Amino acid sequence: MPYDAEIIVVGCGNVLFKDDGFGPAVIEALEEYFKEHEDEKPENVMFIDAGTGGPHFVFSLPHDSWKKMIVVDIVEFKAEPGTLRKFEVDEIPKGSYENMHSWPVNQPLHELSETIDVTVIGCKPEEISAPDVVMGLSPSIEKAIPEAIKMILKEIGV
Numbered sequence: 001m002p003y004d005a006e007i008i009v010v011g012c013g014n015v016l017f018k019d020d021g022f023g024p025a026v027i028e029a030l031e032e033y034f035k036e037h038e039d040e041k042p043e044n045v046m047f048i049d050a051g052t053g054g055p056h057f058v059f060s061l062p063h064d065s066w067k068k069m070i071v072v073d074i075v076e077f078k079a080e081p082g083t084l085r086k087f088e089v090d091e092i093p094k095g096s097y098e099n100m101h102s103w104p105v106n107q108p109l110h111e112l113s114e115t116i117d118v119t120v121i122g123c124k125p126e127e128i129s130a131p132d133v134v135m136g137l138s139p140s141i142e143k144a145i146p147e148a149i150k151m152i153l154k155e156i157g158v
Contacts, residue, residue, distance in 0.1 A: 004065050005046035007156055012073040014052045018134040019081075019125035019141045023073045024049045026121075026148045033149060045156050068117040070155050071109065072148060074141075075122030082140030084147055087120040089113045121151050 009030065011023030027049045034041040077085065089109045112118050126138035 003046055003048060004063055006044040006065055006067045007042070007070070008046045008048055008066060008068075009070045009072065009152055009156070010048045010050045012050050012052070012071060014130070015135065016130075016133045018127050018129040018136065019074055019123075019138050020128050020130065021135075021137060022123050022125070022141055022144070022148075023071075024051060025137060025142075026072045026145055026152070029145050029149055030152065040158050042156055042158065062112055062116065066116045068155075069112060069119070070152060071118070071120045072152070073120065073122060074125040074128070075120065077122065077124060079124040080140070081124050081126030081138065082144045083124045084144050084151060085122050085124075086151060087122050089118050089120065119155060121148055121155075123148065 009027065011025070011027035013020045013023035015021035015024050027047050030047050075085070075087065077083075079085065090113075109118050109120070123141060123144050126140050127134075
């Protein structure tokens with residue numbers, strides 16, 4: 001399925017491993033937001049819950065129409081859990097942004113950033129439960145969702 005939109009917002013993460021589910025939770029919250037604010041949603045924007053396998057597909061098979069990608073995920077950086085930060089691709093701390101199988105996501109993001117605008121909205125996790133399955137976000141991460149939505153709405157021009 002091609003993701004044919006000028007702006008795509010991609011939530012990455014695994015909902016089975018506690019705070020790793022931040023990206024998908026933000027996408028779900030954005031979809032709920034736009035159910036209530038349908039008239040505000042730009043037609044040129046798609047929201048994608050990429051889960052854990054999706055990033056390989058989304059990041060490696062860009063669509064010609066893409067002008068901007070906003071990746072929403074947890075990122076390890078020096079801050080309190082629940083802290084949000086906007087990262088440019090070249091700012092992502094080395095070794096801090098890999099999927100659960102240690103596949104470095106920043107490599108395809110660097111390649112994408114050569115042709116489109118790529119931004120990462122990163123949230124400092126409190127707890128990643130892998131390999132143990134723990135559903136639900138930590139309270140500090142849950143509280144970060146509304147602020148993440150505000151950041152994304154600003155990025156997409158709403």
